[in-house]
Amino acid sequence: TQLLEQSPQFLSIQEGENLTVYCNSSSVFSSLQWYRQEPGEGPVLLVTVVTGGEVKKLKRLTFQFGDARKDSSLHITAAQPGDTGLYLCAGEGDDKIIFGKGTRLHILP
C-alpha cells in the first residue's frame, strides 16, 4: 500500500518566519502535487513536480521533489497570515492519487 506521511501535522509560527513542511514515502511517484485548502473549501492546486530533484518556486513558496521521487518539501519564506491553511501533498501512484493527511499551518500576525 502506498502511503504519504506529512510532517509536522500542525505548525503555528509568527509572521515573517520561515518554515519547511515535508511529505515522505517509501514509494516512488511519477509526479507529486501540493495543494492548499482553506476551511469549508476544496483543495487548490499549487504546483506539480515531476522530475527527481526538481525545484519550483511560486513567489515565497519553494517546492522540491526528492531525487528518488519518494519525498518532497515545501519551504515558505517570510510567512504571512494569508499562508494559513491546510497543506496537502498528493502522489501519482500505480493507479490512483494518494493524499497525505496534511500539515495545518497557522501564521500569527
Place this chain on the structure above:
Amino acid sequence: KAGVTQTPRYLIKTRGQQVTLSCSPISGHRSVSWYQQTPGQGLQFLFEYFSETQRNKGNFPGRFSGRQFSNSRSEMNVSTLELGDSALYLCASSFSGLGVYEQFFGPGTRLTVL
C-alpha cells in the same frame, strides 16, 4: 473557464436515509474523482469515473456508488446513511490525458448525518 461545481453545498440527513451529490467538472475534463474528507482520516479516495465508466475504486462499502453521464457530469449516491458518513465530500476533475495527472477540486458538499 468555470471551475468544478458541486451541489448542494450543505446537506443534513438522518440515519438510514440516502443522499445524492452532484458534480460538474471543468469543461473538457473527462475524469471525475470523488473523495471523502474527515478530520481523522484526511482525504480518502472513493472512486474515479472516466468516459462514463468507473476506472478506479477505493475501499468503501457498496453503500457508496456513483455514475457519470455523457456530458462528464457525475453523481455520487450514499444509501442507508450512517453517522460516520458525516464528512466533506469533494469532487475533482482532470483532463486525464497522457502525461501528468492533475486534479482540480470543487468546493465540496458538507454532509451531516444526524
